[in-house]
Amino acid sequence: AQKITQTQPGMFVQEKEAVTLDCTYDTSDQSYGLFWYKQPSSGEMIFLIYQGSYDEQNATEGRYSLNFQKARKSANLVISASQLGDSAMYFCAMRERFRSGAGSYQLTFGKGTKLSVIP
Amino acid sequence: SAVISQKPSRDICQRGTSLTIQCQVDSQVTMMFWYRQQPGQSLTLIATANQGSEATYESGFVIDKFPISRPNLTFSTLTVSNMSPEDSSIYLCSVVGQFYGYTFGSGTRLTVV
Numbered sequence: 001a002q003k004i005t006q007t008q009p010g011m012f013v014q015e016k017e018a019v020t021l022d023c024t025y026d027t028s029d030q031s032y033g034l035f036w037y038k039q040p041s042s043g044e045m046i047f048l049i050y051q052g053s054y055d056e057q058n059a060t061e062g063r064y065s066l067n068f069q070k071a072r073k074s075a076n077l078v079i080s081a082s083q084l085g086d087s088a089m090y091f092c093a094m095r096e097r098f099r100s101g102a103g104s105y106q107l108t109f110g111k112g113t114k115l116s117v118i119p
Numbered sequence: 120s121a122v123i124s125q126k127p128s129r130d131i132c133q134r135g136t137s138l139t140i141q142c143q144v145d146s147q148v149t150m151m152f153w154y155r156q157q158p159g160q161s162l163t164l165i166a167t168a169n170q171g172s173e174a175t176y177e178s179g180f181v182i183d184k185f186p187i188s189r190p191n192l193t194f195s196t197l198t199v200s201n202m203s204p205e206d207s208s209i210y211l212c213s214v215v216g217q218f219y220g221y222t223f224g225s226g227t228r229l230t231v232v
Contacts, residue, residue, distance in 0.1 A: 035220045043209045043226035045162075047120075050218040091161065095219060107221060109161045 003027065004092050004110035011115050013082045020067070021077040021113045023092035029053075032096045034075040035107065036066065039089040048090075051075055079115075087117045120216045121146050125224030132202055132231050139198045140227045142212035147192035152221065153185070156209040165210075168195050202231045 005024045013019035025034065036048040051059045051066045059066040067076040079086055093107040122145045132138050142151065153165040165185055166174040174187040188196040199206050209226045216222030 033218055033220065035218070037223075043156075043211075043228050045211060045213075045221070045223035045226070047217060047220060047222065050220060052218070093220070106164065111161045 002110075003108045004094055006092055006110035006113050008113045009111075011113055012118055013079075013086075013115065014118050015084060016081055018078060018080045019082055019115065021079070021090050021092075021115065023075045023077065023110060025073050025075060025092075025094050027073075027094065027096055029096045032094055034066070034068070035093040035095070036064070036075075036077045037091045037093060038086075039091065039112070041088070045091075049077065082117045084117050084119060087115060089114050120222045121148060121214050123212060123214065123222060123224040125212055125227060127227055128225060129228040130230070132229065134203050134231055136202055137198055137200045138202065138229060139196050140210055140212070141196050142194070142224050144193045144214055148214040149192070150215065151189065151195045152213045153187065153195075153197045154211040154213065154223075156211065156226075158207070162211065165197070199229065202229075204231045207231045 003026050007022055032053045034051045038046045038048055049059050049061045049064045049066050051068045058068050063080045065078045067078055089112045091112045092110040095107050124143045126141045151168045154162045155165050156162050164177050165180045166176045166187055168174045168187045168189040170189050170192050184200055186198045207230050209228050211226045212224040213221040
């Protein structure tokens with residue numbers, strides 16, 4: 001079974017509008033971390049936002065916020081006031097705690113959502 | 120967070136040849152990771168490279184095809200050997216970054232013809 005599910009292969013949003021990118025996850029750990037990364041066409045992976053499983057408040061970073069619903073195991077990314085430069089692939093990822101050695105730091109990535117911002 | 124310089128940024132190579140990708144980190148790090156991203160796909164971990172020991176490869180990846188060097192705590196190389204068109208991918212190195220997530224290099228876009 002997939003550990004990270006991103007059900008939207010592609011999304012369109014009008015410039016200046018808000019958009020929500022969906023992410024659900026599956027883990028039996030109590031302690032875990034959730035990440036969102038942006039990948040422009042250039043190929044680099046840019047860290048956007050992090051949510052820890054024990055964080056009571058939703059994470060926010062500028063125009064990015066994470067809608068964390070722990071009981072539903074969802075960690076949706078909300079981008080407010082979309083800009084043309086937001087057009088990119090977006091990946092949700094999870095780090096689970098209880099692994100040994102290098103596995104402690106391994107992230108599991110979803111398949112990504114391609115966001116296109118329309119002028 | 121660490122800053123990673125990855126080279127080359129892109130290359131077009133003939134099948135049967137090899138390409139070595141370099142990553143230089145601006146601080147000492149214990150572990151470095153190498154990922155492959157095939158066209159339209161997510162990231163797949165190739166191996167974890169520790170300084171002074173052999174790299175640990177994930178299932179489906181072997182040292183003969185993807186030899187890794189880790190001579191010190193700030194540098195690593197990944198070689199893609201005897202390339203075929205199926206090796207056309209983006210290759211990324213990374214280190215543990217903020218919140219124990221990853222900081223990535225800028226990626227190497229490889230096309231094999």
